[in-house]
Amino acid sequence: MHKPTFDVDAASILFNLSGYRVVSATPGVGVEQPRQVLIETTTSEGACPSCGVLSSRIQARPTQRVKDVPCGGERLDVLVRKRRYACRESLCPRRSFTEETEQLPARARVTTRLTEQVITACRAEPRAVSRVAHEAHLSWPTVMRMLTTTLDLDTGVDRRHVRHLGIDEHRFRTVRYLRDPDTHAVKRVEPWSIVFTDLDDGAILDVVDGRRGKVVTSWLAARPRWWRRRVQVVALDMSSEFRAAVRKALPRAKVSVDHWHVVRLANEMVTKVRRRRVWELHERRGRATDTPWKYRKLLTCAGDRLTVRQRTKLQQILAEDVELAVAWGIKEHVRQVLTATDTPSFQRHWARLESAVRATHLPEPAALFRTLLAWRRELLTFCRTRVTNARTEAANLTAKTIKRVGRGYRNHRNYRCRIIGYAPRPIAA
Numbered sequence: 001m002h003k004p005t006f007d008v009d010a011a012s013i014l015f016n017l018s019g020y021r022v023v024s025a026t027p028g029v030g031v032e033q034p035r036q037v038l039i040e041t042t043t044s045e046g047a048c049p050s051c052g053v054l055s056s057r058i059q060a061r062p063t064q065r066v067k068d069v070p071c072g073g074e075r076l077d078v079l080v081r082k083r084r085y086a087c088r089e090s091l092c093p094r095r096s097f098t099e100e101t102e103q104l105p106a107r108a109r110v111t112t113r114l115t116e117q118v119i120t121a122c123r124a125e126p127r128a129v130s131r132v133a134h135e136a137h138l139s140w141p142t143v144m145r146m147l148t149t150t151l152d153l154d155t156g157v158d159r160r161h162v163r164h165l166g167i168d169e170h171r172f173r174t175v176r177y178l179r180d181p182d183t184h185a186v187k188r189v190e191p192w193s194i195v196f197t198d199l200d201d202g203a204i205l206d207v208v209d210g211r212r213g214k215v216v217t218s219w220l221a222a223r224p225r226w227w228r229r230r231v232q233v234v235a236l237d238m239s240s241e242f243r244a245a246v247r248k249a250l251p252r253a254k255v256s257v258d259h260w261h262v263v264r265l266a267n268e269m270v271t272k273v274r275r276r277r278v279w280e281l282h283e284r285r286g287r288a289t290d291t292p293w294k295y296r297k298l299l300t301c302a303g304d305r306l307t308v309r310q311r312t313k314l315q316q317i318l319a320e321d322v323e324l325a326v327a328w329g330i331k332e333h334v335r336q337v338l339t340a341t342d343t344p345s346f347q348r349h350w351a352r353l354e355s356a357v358r359a360t361h362l363p364e365p366a367a368l369f370r371t372l373l374a375w376r377r378e379l380l381t382f383c384r385t386r387v388t389n390a391r392t393e394a395a396n397l398t399a400k401t402i403k404r405v406g407r408g409y410r411n412h413r414n415y416r417c418r419i420i421g422y423a424p425r426p427i428a429a
């Protein structure tokens with residue numbers, strides 16, 4: 001066990017920085033000048049980083065100011081009296097070297113314990129980096145650099161066993177119009193980000209700049225082979241570009257499409273029919289005096305979850321217009337398909353939907369059915385696995401909260417690090 005070579009004094013015990021002892025402490029004067037403490041290491045020799053030879057010949061004793069955690073409830077002015085040793089090895093190109101410790105590595109101006117405290121503060125809550133920095137008496141770039149360097153080195157993604165992966169996109173800042181410096185043409189820039197989520201626990205794996213399938217392919221290709229082979233189901237919204245990318249990068253994984261998006265498409269189909277019918281019947285837009293317009297929200301409600309009163313109102317609307325009634329029926333058929341939990345029941349409900357659509361001869365249900373047909377395999381995967389993108393949507397909400405708390409981000413790298421850096425659940429292997 002390590003035994004100190006000096007008598008441990010009370011100040012060093014209270015200051016509690018491992019490897020250091022307090023040389024002197026000066027009381028503070030008002031608010032302007034905080035208490036000052038001078039510390040030095042407890043060892044009296046160091047190993048040369050070039051040749052490894054131990055040396056105890058001190059060449060200089062420079063004093064450096066460093067940032068540290070508050071002590072006794074307030075900030076301290078911490079000065080470190082360092083030792084600069086002369087290398088005794090005559091063949092070594094390095095003439096001298098400064099001591100390094102775990103708490104103060106080479107060139108560090110902030111103690112390791114303060115860095116850890118700041119990173120923990122950023123991880124635990126979606127707080128603004130500027131607030132965390134202000135409390136630690138550090139600058140915003142310093143704290144941001146702490147976050148980016150720890151995460152650039154390792155985000156922990158490749159150590160995870162991801163079975164269910166969620167992919168979704170969101171806009172990370174407002175649309176901008178930028179002028180090309182060469183052609184002077186104005187270009188619309190939409191900064192989109194793709195969020196990758198572990199659907200089993202909702203952890204954000206990564207946030208990548210861009211919204212193309214190519215981005216998804218390259219992100220997946222960067223993962224180790226064993227990682228890719230473990231992914232069983234990937235949940236997407238109905239983006240064919242993402243689907244193609246996943247099929248290419250993860251040929252063994254199944255793609256599941258979120259039921260929420262499918263229900264939304266079906267509801268949009270009902271709304272289209274309602275609008276078209278109003279034009280056909282009245283040659284104008286819908287008004288509050290029209291029954292379908294007045295109760296339009298009932299049309300998109302889940303048919304089996306209506307109260308008796310709502311059901312009566314809905315029957316009123318549907319009795320007025322056969323086409324609307326038919327469209328509503330198709331929407332309910334789509335919802336029925338989504339309730340299936342195995343292949344036979346899925347096929348049964350699908351066949352019913354198909355014959356219902358064929359019987360209608362309406363353009364809107366036919367268009368909806370064509371879209372669903374293109375995603376039939378993914379719908380079946382959803383029904384059998386029930387893997388949804390709900391957790392990715394929650395992750396998107398987290399990202400938005402962080403963005404708002406930070407009053408927006410301009411730099412995607414900072415944005416990414418802040419979002420991945422916020423992990424209330426530890427990223428474990």
Ligand SMILES: [Zn+2]
Nearest residue numbers: 048051087092
């Ligand atoms: Zn040396």
